Amino acid sequence: MTYAFDRLRILVVEDNNPMLEICKTLLITFGVGEVISAKNGDDGYKIFCKENPDIVLADWMMNPTDGISLTRRIRNDASCPNHYVPIILMTGFSEKKRVVQARDAGVTEFLVKPFTARDLYKRVAQIIERPRQFVRSEDFFGPDRRRKADESFKGTYKRETDIKQMQNQKERMKEASLHMGELRQKAGLSKGDKISFGIDDIDFS
Amino acid sequence: MIDPDQHFHLAPKRNAEFFTPENQLKKKVGTGGLSENILNKAQALLEDNTIDFRPLGEMYLESIMKGILSVEENGKTSNKEDAFASILFPTVQLKANGGMFHYPLITRIADRLIQFLEVLEDLDTEALEIIKAFHTTIRAILLGQIKGDGGQRGDDLLKALVEACYRYFEKFPDRKRE
Numbered sequence: 001m002t003y004a005f006d007r008l009r010i011l012v013v014e015d016n017n018p019m020l021e022i023c024k025t026l027l028i029t030f031g032v033g034e035v036i037s038a039k040n041g042d043d044g045y046k047i048f049c050k051e052n053p054d055i056v057l058a059d060w061m062m063n064p065t066d067g068i069s070l071t072r073r074i075r076n077d078a079s080c081p082n083h084y085v086p087i088i089l090m091t092g093f094s095e096k097k098r099v100v101q102a103r104d105a106g107v108t109e110f111l112v113k114p115f116t117a118r119d120l121y122k123r124v125a126q127i128i129e130r131p132r133q134f135v136r137s138e139d140f141f142g143p144d145r146r147r148k149a150d151e152s153f154k155g156t157y158k159r160e161t162d163i164k165q166m167q168n169q170k171e172r173m174k175e176a177s178l179h180m181g182e183l184r185q186k187a188g189l190s191k192g193d194k195i196s197f198g199i200d201d202i203d204f205s
Numbered sequence: 206m207i208d209p210d211q212h213f214h215l216a217p218k219r220n221a222e223f224f225t226p227e228n229q230l231k232k233k234v235g236t237g238g239l240s241e242n243i244l245n246k247a248q249a250l251l252e253d254n255t256i257d258f259r260p261l262g263e264m265y266l267e268s269i270m271k272g273i274l275s276v277e278e279n280g281k282t283s284n285k286e287d288a289f290a291s292i293l294f295p296t297v298q299l300k301a302n303g304g305m306f307h308y309p310l311i312t313r314i315a316d317r318l319i320q321f322l323e324v325l326e327d328l329d330t331e332a333l334e335i336i337k338a339f340h341t342t343i344r345a346i347l348l349g350q351i352k353g354d355g356g357q358r359g360d361d362l363l364k365a366l367v368e369a370c371y372r373y374f375e376k377f378p379d380r381k382r383e
Contacts, residue, residue: 001235001236001237002236002237002238002240002243003234003235003236003238003239004233004234004235005234005239007233007234008230008233008234012275016261016298016300016302018254018256018258018261018305019302019305021256022251022254022256022305025247025250025251025254026250026251029243029247029250030239030243030247030248031239031243054229054230054233061294061297061298072378080213084224084226085229085333090299090301091297092212092297092298092299092300092301092302092315093297093319094316095319095320095323097323113300113301113302113304113305114302114303114304114305114309114312115305116248116251117244117245117247117248117250117251118248118252121239121244121247125238125239127230128228128230128231128234129225130230131230133224133225134223134224134225134226135221135222135223135224136221136222136224137220137221137222138220144223147256154237157260
């Protein structure tokens with residue numbers, strides 16, 4: 001059994017004609033049901049509002065409105081029919097500061113050009129299998145910019161929700177430790193044996 | 206209200222609301238991924254595209270040259286960010302599109318030029334000379350229709366350009382953006 005991509009409608013926003021054709025060809029080969037296209041961010045937004053596609057694949061550099069402005073508009077404009085739509089931003093930029101810039105605009109996935117068919121597929125699969133929760137703060141609305149908890153992070157947790165989460169986790173750990181003896185007994189383990197609750201990340205490669 | 210746990214030197218705690226939208230996409234497409242056969246077919250279509258990159262490449266090179274000439278003519282009077290953008294943006298396009306249309310060597314070279322531009326403090330005469338060398342090299346690749354990675358000659362060209370960038374920053378260490 002494979003993905004039923006024929007039920008998907010994807011909007012490709014790209015001002016470079018050959019590149020637009022390549023993106024459309026790849027998506028149609030993947031089996032995507034409908035590929036809609038637009039030539040720049042302005043047209044892209046209009047078509048987005050009219051068609052309300054499932055995914056947006058947009059280029060960064062376009063005139064007069066680029067992919068970053070389009071993303072901000074989709075995430076924040078009151079007239080937008082779906083603020084949560086996944087947005088994949090294509091660009092030749094790969095420097096960290098540019099990735100951060102795109103992430104801060106509300107982009108869901110970043111696709112560095114040149115890319116392979118598999119690279120594009122991985123981004124789409126990521127959106128389907130590991131959708132991000134959304135965050136609204138004083139100055140941001142968009143997909144959670146933290147992909148997963150970073151164990152090596154030594155900085156300060158600033159969000160109120162972080163503090164609450166940490167407190168909840170402490171409580172859960174305390175509760176769990178009360179039942180450890182019972183768990184060990186059921187699993188036939190002795191006190192020195194470790195119990196792992198780790199869940200591995202899904203790898204699409 | 207003042208939070209007694211808040212340190213003076215830290216940024217204030219931020220309020221954030223979290224939403225988990227329903228995964229409509231998963232509902233629509235189901236499970237199973239795509240087969241290797243489909244992915245290989247898509248990759249083959251990508252690799253076999255017959256689009257001629259030269260007109261597009263020439264257009265981007267022309268934009269870079271316009272940017273260089275504008276900086277040379279206007280010097281310090283031009284807006285610094287605009288001046289950088291006029292050279293950086295077409296370079297990014299060369300990097301992005303070269304490899305998509307059978308010119309991976311252009312992608313590699315343009316990538317190094319982007320790296321140089323991203324840390325460059327100012328578009329001074331010496332920096333512009335290096336940018337011109339990148340421009341000339343990419344133009345030669347395009348005119349000579351050197352598709353693929355360019356082999357040893359390609360590596361040598363890239364090495365020479367990268368060394369010029371290193372020499373620049375060795376000579377002018379204060380002209381590197383942090």
